[in-house]
Amino acid sequence: MMITTRPANKSDEAVSSELIALSMGKMGDALFGLGEHARQLRFLGTMFRGTDSRFSYRLVELTEVEGNPAGLLLTIPGTDLIRLDAAVMRYLLPYFGLGGTLRFFIKSARLAPYSKEADRTDYLVSNLAVRRDCWGKGIGQGLLERAEQKALSAGYRRCSLDVDIDNERARSLYLKVGYHILETHAAPHLYPHLQTNGFQRLVKEL
Numbered sequence: 001m002m003i004t005t006r007p008a009n010k011s012d013e014a015v016s017s018e019l020i021a022l023s024m025g026k027m028g029d030a031l032f033g034l035g036e037h038a039r040q041l042r043f044l045g046t047m048f049r050g051t052d053s054r055f056s057y058r059l060v061e062l063t064e065v066e067g068n069p070a071g072l073l074l075t076i077p078g079t080d081l082i083r084l085d086a087a088v089m090r091y092l093l094p095y096f097g098l099g100g101t102l103r104f105f106i107k108s109a110r111l112a113p114y115s116k117e118a119d120r121t122d123y124l125v126s127n128l129a130v131r132r133d134c135w136g137k138g139i140g141q142g143l144l145e146r147a148e149q150k151a152l153s154a155g156y157r158r159c160s161l162d163v164d165i166d167n168e169r170a171r172s173l174y175l176k177v178g179y180h181i182l183e184t185h186a187a188p189h190l191y192p193h194l195q196t197n198g199f200q201r202l203v204k205e206l
Contacts, residue, residue, distance in 0.1 A: 001065060002065070002066055002067075003063060003064070003065050003138075004063070005061055005062065005143070005146060006064070007060070007061055007062075008061060008062050010049055012048075012057065013057075015062070016044075016048055016062065017041045017045045017048055018041065019062075019069070019127075019129040020055060020072065020129065021037070021040055023072070023128055023129035024127070025167070025195070026195035027164070027195050027196045029195070030107065030193065030195045031111075032044060034096070034104065042095075043091070043095055048060070050091070053084060053087040054074075054076060054081070054087070054088055055074070055088070055127075059074050059075060059076060059126070060073070061073045063139050063143060065134055065139075069131070070137070071128075071131065071134065071139040071143055073127070073128055074127035074128075075123060075150055075151075076118075077154055077156065078119055078120045078122040078124060078156070078160075079120050081120075081124060092104055107193055110193055111190075111194070114198070114199055117160065117162055117201070119160070121158065122156065122159065123147070123154065123156035123159050123160070124159075125144070125147045125159055125160070126161075128140065128143055128144070128161070128170075130143075140170075144159075144173075145177075147159055148204075151206060152206055157205065157206050158203055159204045159206065160182075161179070161202055161203075162199050162201055163199065164197075164198075165196070165197050166197055171202075174202050174204075175202075177204070179203060180202060180203065181200050181201070181202055182201045182203045183201040184199075185200070186198040
């Protein structure tokens with residue numbers, strides 16, 4: 001079985017959008033799709049094709065099994081996070097229109113108390129996904145190792161990531177490879193609006 005990892009390019013838009021959406025679960029549909037999965041995929045695709053947002057193809061690597069897409073890694077240096085988040089804002093109005101943009105801001109405002117994903121000195125594992133039919137092949141662990149390599153090459157000494165508080169499978173993997181829980185934000189009041197009960201922030205010293 002041949003497993004390879006490579007940088008994404010613009011032609012990977014469809015599969016990358018699906019995998020990024022997979023990494024965010026129901027919250028992605030609620031926030032970036034305003035309740036519609038197909039709309040989230042189109043919005044992610046628009047940002048993926050660009051060069052200046054946190055979902056750009058330039059930040060993505062894809063793992064393939066026998067040439068077929070199996071997993072995705074999207075990482076962000078902590079010093080770039082604020083700039084890339086701000087760039088997402090520029091995509092909202094042209095895509096969602098005024099009404100949709102206002103709905104997005106109302107939803108995202110609920111996340112404000114829990115929105116810190118990384119310090120400037122952290123290397124952020126923003127999105128990691130493995131297709132369900134490819135579970136058990138070591139792809140997730142391999143992508144996390146790849147993130148650590150990228151972090152060290154860029155001069156970072158700590159990786160940071162968020163996990164949904166109910167995602168036991170992902171959290172178990174992160175703990176297994178050396179992450180520890182830094183913060184827990186239980187927020188069941190978010191579920192009606194964003195389909196999440198809260199988050200945990202995990203970090204790993206490199």
